[in-house]
Amino acid sequence: MYYESDEEIEDERKWNKVRERNIKINIAKQLIANGRVEEKSFTKQDLKDLFAFKESDILYIAPNIFDISGEQYVMNLTFSEFIDKIIQSNKAVKDALLAAEAEFIKLYSPFREEAERNMFGVYAGDKYRKMFEKLKEFIPIIHWGRLPIFNKYLIYNRERDPELETIEFYEDPDCLNALLKEVKNQGIVLSNKSDNTLNKKITFKVYTRRWGHENTYSIKRTVNGWYCKYIAIRGECKKNGEGGLFMNLDHDSVFYPKEGVAYAMEKLWEDADDEVIDFDELAKRIQQIADWISAVEKSTGEQPEWVGY
Missing domain, CATH: 3.30.2210.10 (Integron cassette protein superfamily)
Structure with a gap:
């Protein structure tokens, strides 16, 4: 057996929280997509097949969000309330999503193309800040409507909660680029x-x-x-x-x-x-x-x- 330092344990905890965020959002996303929003109890196989749980997720994440009894995994109260809020937020923006995505693409795609031509220097200027001010109206609608899964390094390095600090999270160009991919149906699909x-x-x-x-x-x-x-x-x-x-x-x-x-x-x-x-x-x-x-x-x-x- 090997022993880890306190720093290694803390770093592992942070990575687990990153994965936990993606897992929790993916659960909501799949429940909505499959018309199963009322369900609160699942088997271990459900976790793997429906929500893309890895073996490590079963060990380290499932106990945080489910009450486990044999093969049944029942959402604990805190997680159940979280899922209900995610589902409600998704439903609330449903009718506005297509229009918000169209405006987002209209505003951000040309800016992104200009940034690529100019070695991304424009992200540091007033033009980016003014453009981002306009995007603020559409970002929450797309975030809750799409429920994107993010690259783990992106979440880890941002050190902001996408669900609690949504606008602040997307202030970083890498996050906007991830949202653009999501809108273009090129986003990350969770896998095990x-x-x-x-x-x-x-x-x-x-x-x-x-x-x-x-x-x-x-x-x-x-x-x-x-x-x-x-x-x-x-x-x-x-x-x-x-x-x-x-x-x-x-x-x-x-x-x-x-x-x-x-x-x-x-x-x-x-x-x-x-x-x-x-x-x-x-x-x-x-x-x-x-x-x-x-x-x-x-x-x-x-x-x-x-x-x-």
Whole structure:
């Protein structure tokens, strides 16, 4: 088992809140789309199939918004009230949505095109501020009418609640661009396909000078990071490989670029979780990291014999 610092725990909490926002909005969105706005109770399979819950969402988000009894997930009072308000807000703007979207496109699309031609410098000027003042009338209508799902980095970096600080949230051009994509039906659709890369064994063949040949570790992506094992040493790892993977490498006295490997492992985990890559690509890239470690380990043997590092 590995241990996290207070800073890491707090950062993970913030990321979970970001995901929770998207999950909660997606629940409202799907209930409206499927004509099920009166429903408050669901099965675990409903959460996955209807609302795109990942396994991590079942573990870390579902207990915050549902009372769980066996296979039944019943909205708790706070979440039920939240969903009712979202549904009411969506219904209230329904008749005004098409006109608001047309005005939004009319005002913002030409500005966006000009910004692209001028390397986005116009976003810092009076022209942007005047244009945004005009958009304020239409932004809430489109937000509640569309209920957009946002890129997790966008929400994390904005540090504003889209539902409580709607106008302030959209003051950032990246948020306006996300809304424009939503209006053009190019917005983000929540998915749980990344679970296809979870808990599947991947070989990690790495050369060690200690034994003079490749050792084959077993590694798999988990909800929280990785799980790695080889003979006697096995255990969980952080997303960056700290834990079971590094313990095995250190035990075999492997010389490797620890910071670089840590960065690569975490990026790989995130890419799989964000559905940038599928399982086959994940397995391929895992071995690429192992090959990198092996290359460094072999080159270390070229040091002068008196060094003994």
